[in-house]
Amino acid sequence: MPAIEVVLGGMILGGLYALVAIGFNLQFGMARIVNLAYGEFLMGAAFAAFWMFTLASINPLLGMLASVPVTFGANWLVYRVLMMPLVRRARTRQELEGETILATFGLLFVLRGLATLAFSADNRYYDYLGQPLQIFGFTFAANRVLAFAMACVFTAAILLVLNRTRFGTALRALAIDPVGAELVGIDVRALSGIAFAGGGALVAVAGTLVSTFLTFNPAIGIEFTMKALVVVIMGGIGNIGGSLVAGLLLGIAEALCSYYVDSGLTLAVAYALFLIVLVVRPRGLFGTA
């Protein structure tokens, strides 16, 4: 496999990482919550798609019409019930970060335990559009290409909303300075809740897409959360465009490592990139607000 094919393959995975990271950025950069249980919602969406496909033969993309709003609502509830007391209680941003890390750490184990109870710890896999596809002379699995295309669509949609609508501008204001945003009349609490829920919705999309071509089990959550964190920090907290670029970078790096070194070292690659960025440019590749 020539190097270029590896890189392109990496970009496909990178598109998904970008999507996951953007969702995390909505929760972290805008709602200011470090959600360590983020990956668990991805896992949940993956299982939902799995059950819908294997039990009712529902196309995963159609299934998203159900799972995404549900995850949106669930995350909105999480914000209102679990996160808002912490937001009210915290006096500084650092305190809030610390408290949300602990609270969502607990939530992570609750969700993972429930999932393991409900679904058992076995690996799951289903075949959807597993046929190979020829594009410009390179061969890719159709489901991966679809996943990449969907990731592009959603990323473009988010970027459009953020940069061209009033709602998006309010969200960006929230990321830069919540106090200032409140002073210009933005309802910070309500908007944070929507941003948080939006992040959840995005992760549900990502989870569904991931389930089409990856083997998964209830324990995959942590890995995705870590990668989301790494990508967000690399691209700059609150910087959606940065998450996009950094996500693609991570995907390519992983693919290269997978091909030339070993496929079992993906998390180590993410960590290595994380450390390099931290040491060289602590503000992220594009700096932060």
Added chain:
Amino acid sequence: MTETSEDKRIRRKRAAAAVGALAMLVAMLAALPWLVSDYSLSLLLNLICYLVLTIAWALFSGTTRLVSLATSAFYGVGMYTVAMLIKVLPLYAAFAVAIGAGAVLALIVGVLTLRISGMFFVIFSFGLSEMMRELMVWWEINQTHTMGRYVYVDFSTTKIYEHMLGLGVLVFLVGWLLRRSRFGLALLVIGEDETVARQVGINVPFAKVAIFIVSAMFMTLSGALMAPRFGFINPNFAFNPLVSFQVVIMAILGGLQQLWGPVLGVIPLIVLSEQLQTEFPFWYSVFLGLVFMVIVYFLPRGLTGLLEDGWAALGRPLDLPRGFSGPLRDAWALLSRPISLPRGIAGAIEDRWIKIMPRLTEKR
């Protein structure tokens, strides 16, 4: 109330009695393996192991206020290093190498992440255990073509227990000394306000890395000690994120203000885990998560906070005749003195005050 030499003598006698009581407690614990069943010994071993882990965790995270989620990483490094080296090295040498490996890992992680921001450190520590597991799996598959090691060595559970008990006494001692030392004060200041710490002349990154390494070495050694207990160890077993999680819960449940706080957190959780793990292993994870969230939301000062509030609410207790319980209570008081002032300062302040402003001396 200046401290007379009479007071000093009484204080020294009480301190000696307290230390004596504690020594007796440790001796009793050490004698237990010959008095209890195998099952109870196993339970006790778990207890002491987690006590070591939790106190070690509190050494770093309790002072600097940086939540470390990396306990599993060091525990796993300890356990797996011994598992890997047991065939080529004598057991104690394997322990030594394990501690070294833990220290090196802590040094690398600390130097790279502790200089930058607390939050990045927490995030990094979160996935560290997973990454170590991944690395070990990769190593095993590619280098040795095995997946897990057999650990057959003549090191009985009783021996492990005694060693772990010794480690527990040691970590307790380190914690106690830290509270009364220059370095401990530096860590507390760092935990409260890093800017002020720097402005006072404290080398903040160095201090953080130093205590992180100390904490990691204890965690690594406890993992190493536990290795001979299991006949077969694979990376998934050694690097279990649940260990990190349990330690954090135990520490926060027990409360971090007092040195004996972790005891209050470790005992109930270990007892509970024994009950739940066998019958409802996956419910345990859910249950832990819920308990943890309850603590974060309602009991931020943990059980010690609750106890302290309760004690204060009950008012002054009845004065018991000193007898046998007296030294025990002194031991209790000795252990529970939080770091505020060294004992002599109250006297020093009062002396100075009396010398400078005799007219303003208040009646106590």
Added chain:
Amino acid sequence: MAALLEVEALRKAFGGLVAVNNMSLSVAPGEVLGLIGPNGSGKTTLLNLIAGTLRSDSGRILMDGEDVTALPNHLRVRKRINRTFQLVRAPPNLPAIATVMAGVLYGAGERVRFKDAGYEAAGWLGEMNVLTKADRRFDQLTYIEQKRVELARALATRPRVLLLDEWLSGLSPSELEGGISVVWSLAARGIAVILVEHVMTAVRALCHRVIVMNAGSKIAEGPPDAVLRDGEVIRAYLGDDDA
């Protein structure tokens, strides 16, 4: 008298904003140098650069002839440069004496035993007249008490150069008098003091020399009376109409 602290052409920019532009100054032992200017002129940034909290983009800082520009914050403390903060900072949950003890143990230069540190810290607190509050938690002290504890903390590190960031702000007239005499006694002891202030009575009373900053640059330097009459300075504070 020979200068103790010399600052040469310091510059600090945050992105496009130049907070400190080519600032030079020098202070001699026992001298009180006032640093005044409208809000946002870069005074606190300059103090941060001298203290080591921030790294300058260019320029040099010489302490007793020695180039300390490359030293981080905690090493500058060991070179006898210390400061107080505009918004009083100290560990909120520790007793006051613990903060001062930290200064004695880590900043004073010679190794002090932990037991003895308490006595020395009590001494500094006594000098600042807050000895009775030694065992109170910092966040339980009144504003003026907190300021004094913070100054005790700074003094415990035996500074030869002391940077006071609006230490006399927010005080009642009688407290201000007390504060002014404290600063005066510091200078009398030979400490070189750089005083960032808005309270002009204090500036007139204390400062041998005053430097005025505006938008990061020095616009005037000289004795307080002359500087405060300077047209440029008045324009910086009040605008064109009143010059």
